[in-house]
Amino acid sequence: MVTMKGSWKLLTVFDIDIELHISFLLLLPLVLFFDWLFSVVLFVLFTSIVAHELTHALIAKREGIEVKRIILLPIGGMAVMSESKLSAFDEFRMAIAGPMFNLVFCTLIALGVWAFGIPIYDLAGWNMVLDTEAAVPFIPFLVSSYFWLNWLLGVFNLFIPAIPLDGGRVFRSVLAMGMKYVDATRIATRVSRIVTVFLFLFAFLTYNLILMVISVFIWLGSAAEMEFALSDELLTGVPLANVIRTNYLLVDDDDSIDMVVEDMITSRSLVALIELDGHIGTTSLYDIRHVPKSKWKTTKIGRVARKLRPISMSHSIMDALKKMNKDQVDALPVTYKHKLKGVVFRDDILKVFEILKVVNA
Ligand SMILES: [Zn+2]
Structure with a gap:
């Protein structure tokens, strides 16, 4: 069923609806055009993103925040929650949980690979398989995809200090431990803008269209965060x-x-x-x-x-x-x-x- 926001409900986990956004239809021709490797990578990417978002959502639910749904977009996932201002420490825990899941999962894969002797590709090898669409055995390719995509998701989300990415939220929450929420957001938003400009330039120079789109979303997202923090600061005192x-x-x-x-x-x-x-x-x-x-x-x-x-x-x-x-x-x-x-x-x-x-x- 298509919901009001233009997305399909796929399944419900822990009372949270997981929905696929309608813009995924754009990717359909690509799946038909590329070979099975591309489909495997897409599957791995989106199961990993769902797990990442679910980790955020479960921490949020424990803080008493209502999590309505998780929407999957071609550029990533988004947990839709009720608008509540968290304490700095709770925001820190919630933001860090998602990328930590990816990095812990990577560690578990590495341990499993080592224990069971499964051969996996290093990053260059995995990239080369994707580029050349080489004929490769299924299990090592699947395990390699889970390892490298989770590593990528974890590092990208945690170490880029641009709000609304997790790294930006972690940065803001650390600032907010020592100053007013609105001031912490103002600093975090300024840093985000600088980071986003560099991210966009990098994406432009490396012909990375997806990263260019993501940069634009981060720019708009940080402006929305600032509006919310400012409205909270200015309107809370008005009876x-x-x-x-x-x-x-x-x-x-x-x-x-x-x-x-x-x-x-x-x-x-x-x-x-x-x-x-x-x-x-x-x-x-x-x-x-x-x-x-x-x-x-x-x-x-x-x-x-x-x-x-x-x-x-x-x-x-x-x-x-x-x-x-x-x-x-x-x-x-x-x-x-x-x-x-x-x-x-x-x-x-x-x-x-x-x-x-x-x-x-
Ligand atoms: Zn996240």
């Missing part, structure tokens, strides 16, 4: 009471989508609230987009609106933002002693963030 709205668009659950869109335009509101069998529900453009336009006249808004669990007034706007991201909504009802006091909108939080960024620059 919800400062941003709630008491005038909001309230629609009837019997209204058609057509009518609600009309109301949204006249009130210039991206979100509408709705009474939904005793609960407060919300609907936004996000929900409406999923209904074909031809059905807007006949579909009642109550069918696409979602029930919301309210947030208590005692929280900060950062808590509200995290909750919105988790529930994939753009507004939350705010209550005080179980009574509805108003609504907080994602838009308003982002505006406050933009202002605070300027004030604190």
Whole structure:
């Protein structure tokens, strides 16, 4: 089944869904074009990446962080977790766990090879087999692939100090043990940019297209890390009471989508609230987009609106933002002693963030 994010669920391990991203279809012609060695290498690479990501995920789960899924992309894996700021020591443990798995696995292979006398290729030999597509015995090639690809994954992830790679997270967590999280992230992001420029140049000069793509992702990823750290720093101190709205668009659950869109335009509101069998529900453009336009006249808004669990007034706007991201909504009802006091909108939080960024620059 294709999920909302465009990936296929392959299997579930320890309650975590392992999903293959749709961009893997791009690799399909390559598999047909190359011989069986290439397929073996792909299989080895992705089982190793899954094990690497699972190690991160299992440590995260032990810290009480919700791990939603692991997505496999052609350039590597990604564990999707709930947004939580970890203590520096916990981040250190979680980041180092993945590459440590690869390096420990390498050591075990080396011991096994030595104990059972399996011949394996050195790095140059393994590369040459791949380049020349030589006819080779299966077991030594498979074992060599597991050894060298895990060595590569372990070293690349651990020793390149660019966030969001594991090495960058380890670096940030060590810094964060002696300073504020946001300052540690700022330094780690600057180092990442320098490292990424060199990584990109190296990839360019060696015609390594995959490494070039990875460099771009690291650059974008480090910017996102900085945004998150900064929002956490600036928004955690702002009480919800400062941003709630008491005038909001309230629609009837019997209204058609057509009518609600009309109301949204006249009130210039991206979100509408709705009474939904005793609960407060919300609907936004996000929900409406999923209904074909031809059905807007006949579909009642109550069918696409979602029930919301309210947030208590005692929280900060950062808590509200995290909750919105988790529930994939753009507004939350705010209550005080179980009574509805108003609504907080994602838009308003982002505006406050933009202002605070300027004030604190
Ligand atoms: Zn990792």
